[in-house]
Amino acid sequence: MPSFEVIISGFCVVIVGAVVYHSVLLVSEGGIPLVKGKIPFLGVALDFVTGPMSLLHTSRLKNGYIFDVYLAGQKMTIVSDPIVGNRSMWTNRSLSLMQFVKFLDLNVFKYSRRVVDDFPFLQKVAKRLISVMTYKPDMTETANKIRSEYLNLVDDNSELAQHSGDIIDLYSYCRFNMFYASTVGLFGESFPVSAIYEPFMDFEDNVPKFLKMYPRFLNRKGYNGRQKILDELGKFFMDTDRVQTSAPFVRKMYDTFVEAGYDSYEDLSGYFCSILVAAKSNSVPGAFWLLAHVVSNPSLKLQVEKIIGESYSSAAEEFDWDMLMNNSLLESCFKEMLRLNVNLASGRIATDDTILNVASPLDESNIKDYKVKKGSSLLMFYNLFNWDENIYPDPMQFKPTRFLIQDKENLITHPEWRGAFSPWGGGSHICPGRFLAQIEAIAQLTYMLWFYDIEPQESIPNPKIGDRYGGGVFKPERGFKVKITRRQTPLSPALENL
Numbered sequence: 289m290p291s292f293e294v295i296i297s298g299f300c301v302v303i304v305g306a307v308v309y310h311s312v313l314l315v316s317e318g319g320i321p322l323v324k325g326k327i328p329f330l331g332v333a334l335d336f337v338t339g340p341m342s343l344l345h346t347s348r349l350k351n352g353y354i355f356d357v358y359l360a361g362q363k364m365t366i367v368s369d370p371i372v373g374n375r376s377m378w379t380n381r382s383l384s385l386m387q388f389v390k391f392l393d394l395n396v397f398k399y400s401r402r403v404v405d406d407f408p409f410l411q412k413v414a415k416r417l418i419s420v421m422t423y424k425p426d427m428t429e430t431a432n433k434i435r436s437e438y439l440n441l442v443d444d445n446s447e448l449a450q451h452s453g454d455i456i457d458l459y460s461y462c463r464f465n466m467f468y469a470s471t472v473g474l475f476g477e478s479f480p481v482s483a484i485y486e487p488f489m490d491f492e493d494n495v496p497k498f499l500k501m502y503p504r505f506l507n508r509k510g511y512n513g514r515q516k517i518l519d520e521l522g523k524f525f526m527d528t529d530r531v532q533t534s535a536p537f538v539r540k541m542y543d544t545f546v547e548a549g550y551d552s553y554e555d556l557s558g559y560f561c562s563i564l565v566a567a568k569s570n571s572v573p574g575a576f577w578l579l580a581h582v583v584s585n586p587s588l589k590l591q592v593e594k595i596i597g598e599s600y601s602s603a604a605e606e607f608d609w610d611m612l613m614n615n616s617l618l619e620s621c622f623k624e625m626l627r628l629n630v631n632l633a634s635g636r637i638a639t640d641d642t643i644l645n646v647a648s649p650l651d652e653s654n655i656k657d658y659k660v661k662k663g664s665s666l667l668m669f670y671n672l673f674n675w676d677e678n679i680y681p682d683p684m685q686f687k688p689t690r691f692l693i694q695d696k697e698n699l700i701t702h703p704e705w706r707g708a709f710s711p712w713g714g715g716s717h718i719c720p721g722r723f724l725a726q727i728e729a730i731a732q733l734t735y736m737l738w739f740y741d742i743e744p745q746e747s748i749p750n751p752k753i754g755d756r757y758g759g760g761v762f763k764p765e766r767g768f769k770v771k772i773t774r775r776q777t778p779l780s781p782a783l784e785n786l
Contacts, residue, residue, distance in 0.1 A: 318659030320365060321351040324358040331358030337500075340757045341671070344368075348672055354646045354658055364665050368672035370679065370708035371647040372655055377668060378715025380644070383636035383660075386410060396498045397565065398518060399558035403550055413559075416544050421720035426536035431609075431727045433535065434473030435735075441465045442735050452774035455745060457767035458583075462576040462732060467568055470728055474567070476533035480520050487516035492569050496759065517564070522557035538563075567721055570630075570761040575729040577629045577761070578622060580749075580768055581686045582733060583742045588688050591617060596734050597779030607738075612730055620691035622726055626711035628686055629751050631671035633758030634713045638664045649678075652702075669758050670710050679708045738779055745769040 323343075325332035335343045336359055344366060347355055353369035367373050377383055386407065393399040393410070403409065420426060442448060442465070448456075464485065471481050494510025504511050524530055531542055541563070545556055582592050595615055599608045612618060638660050648654040660666065675683040679701050680690070690699040702708060712719040736742065746769050751762030 318661065319656065320658050320660075321355040322358065322363070323347045323351065323355055330360050333358075333360040340669075341753055344669060344672060345675075352646075352649050354644065362665070364667055365660060366672075367644065367646065367666055367668050369646045370673040370676075370702070370705045370710075371652050372707070373644060373646040374668055374707040374710060374714060376645045377634075377636055377666060378713075380636075380642055382638055382640040382642035383666065384639050385634070385636055386414075387637040388635035389414075393558070393562065395501065396495060397558050397562040398514065399562070400550075400552065400554040403555055403558065406550075409548055409550070412548075413541075413544060417541065418720045420537050420540045421724070423536075426540075427723060427727075430473055430535040430537060430724070431731075434469050434728060435609075435731045437472045438465060438469035438731055438735055441469060442739050448772070449739075449774055451772075453771065455769055455771055458580060458742070458770045458772075459576050459749075459764050459768050462579060463572055466572045466575045466728060466732055469731075470568060470571060471564070474535045474538055475524070476530065476535070478530045478533055479524060484517055484520050487513040487520075488564070488568070489513070491517060492565065495565070495569075514561070517561055518557040521560050521564070522553040525556040525560065526553060567724070571721070571725040571728045573761045573763050574625065574629070574725055575732045576764070578625045578729045579733050579736055579742075580764075581625055581688070582621065582737075583770065584744050584748045585686075585688065588621070589737075592621075592733070593737050593779050596737055599734075600738070600778070607734060609730075612734060613726065616692055617688065618730060618733075621688045622729060623691040623709065623711075624686055624688060625729075627674045627680065627690075627709060628684070629762050630711040630760065631669060631674070631753075631758055631762065632711060632713060632760055634668045634670070636666045638662050638666070652705075667758075671757070673708050674711075676708075679705065739775060741773045741775060743771040743773070745771055 323332055325335065327334070332343060336357065343357070347357065347366070348368055353371075353373055354365065354367050356363045356365050367377055369376075389410070390404060390407075394401075394404045440446070448461075467485060467488070468481050471484075472479060490509045490513030492513075494507055494513070497507040497510050498514075502510075525542065531539060534542075538560075541559075542556070545551060545559065550556070581588075583589050595612070595618065596607070599611050599615075600606075601608065639662065641662050642660050644658045644660055645655050646658055648656070673679055677683050681699060681701065687695075687699050689695040696703045700708075707714070712722045749764035749766045749768055752765040753762060
């Protein structure tokens with residue numbers, strides 16, 4: 289048995305080794321500042337898990353637009369340069385998004401192993417997705433279907449119409465209505481929305497646990513919810529008659545899989561699980577935030593109601609949706625909602641040694657080259673400049689006219705920095721569903737204010753950040769109580785004197 293002295297000596301060697309490793313070996317590389325924390329081996333891992341926003345914002349102020357964080361054995365490069373750095377990441381072919389996507393596909397959405405391992409096919413699918421999501425005739429058909437489904441939920445025959453003057457939770461109401469209308473619009477009326485709604489919410493609420501690789505016994509709700517979604521999707525896509533009633537986008541992506549021989553229950557359910565989550569996890573809360581911000585500002589609410597009233601044609605009994613989608617105030621409100629409530633994290637892995645161009649926060653003309661080694665992981669958290677007071681004065685305030693041409697210079701300090709507003713990511717992997725998300729948000733805003741007067745009974749909730757930092761559109765910290773009253777006269781006559 290080793291003597292006490294030997295044990296103590298060995299312990300001291302371990303401690304000294306840890307200190308040396310922490311102090312000497314963990315040094316900046318390629319000119320990139322290193323945030324290594326005070327705990328050997330762990331680094332800033334605990335801070336990153338418990339308070340990522342505070343850690344990254346503080347590190348950015350101290351180190352600039354690019355820095356490394358040491359997380360329990362590995363370094364992660366954080367890039368938050370709204371001038372040139374993020375575009376450098378988007379366009380650099382040595383920085384691959386697909387490795388991050390592969391992790392999500394396998395561990396979160398449960399793609400079949402054979403699809404995950406077919407890297408060329410995944411690249412083909414990504415390109416195909418962008419092409420079908422940007423084909424205007426198909427998107428017009430899908431948009432009309434979503435609007436029609438939403439209208440059925442709020443018109444004179446809806447359940448809500450019978451309860452005028454009630455106090456409701458606007459978030460819960462919007463969450464169900466937009467999920468229902470959008471899901472039926474995409475997958476068709478035979479899709480089992482009622483069976484999938486609650487499991488979807490359980491899965492969505494626990495996605496952070498999947499990302500952190502929690503075992504099943506610590507994430508039972510998430511695993512059970514996901515399995516229910518996969519089961520329902522699998523059964524749906526095994527019935528070709530039901531698939532043919534879905535939107536063109538769904539049919540075309542289905543055909544892409546079938547033509548490549550990936551037509552099994554597991555192949556299709558995993559992929560369309562990711563499509564469902566990507567679409568609904570962001571568009572549903574986004575549509576809520578737009579409506580909530582509008583009704584919480586009395587002056588803005590009157591302006592928006594007037595715009596909606598003027599867009600309605602009594603002869604056609606329809607809204608001019610092109611006019612609404614292109615209205616400068618509504619577009620500014622939508623962008624400001626995204627800036628305030630979206631925090632996307634976009635990741636890349638270096639497939640070769642590469643050089644990143646990053647500007648200095650103190651001098652935008654001072655652009656430096658930073659070397660990134662092959663195999664390095666890089667992340668961009670767009671919240672780091674979406675909430676930067678040096679770019680957006682009063683960054684935590686919703687300013688509805690911030691993106692209007694006449695107000696932009698006063699409410700955006702550097703409007704020429706295109707990278708300072710990137711809620712959809714950028715480059716060839718920019719979110720293909722961005723147009724559909726705006727269509728859904730404007731549809732809900734229009735129909736809700738057309739049929740109802742909405743009076744907030746409390747202040748608008750704050751976004752819930754927590755473990756969803758970097759996960760897309762924030763959910764509200766709590767519900768949002770409003771009094772909802774059925775309109776007895778259309779908006780147009782009611783607003784003639786505005």
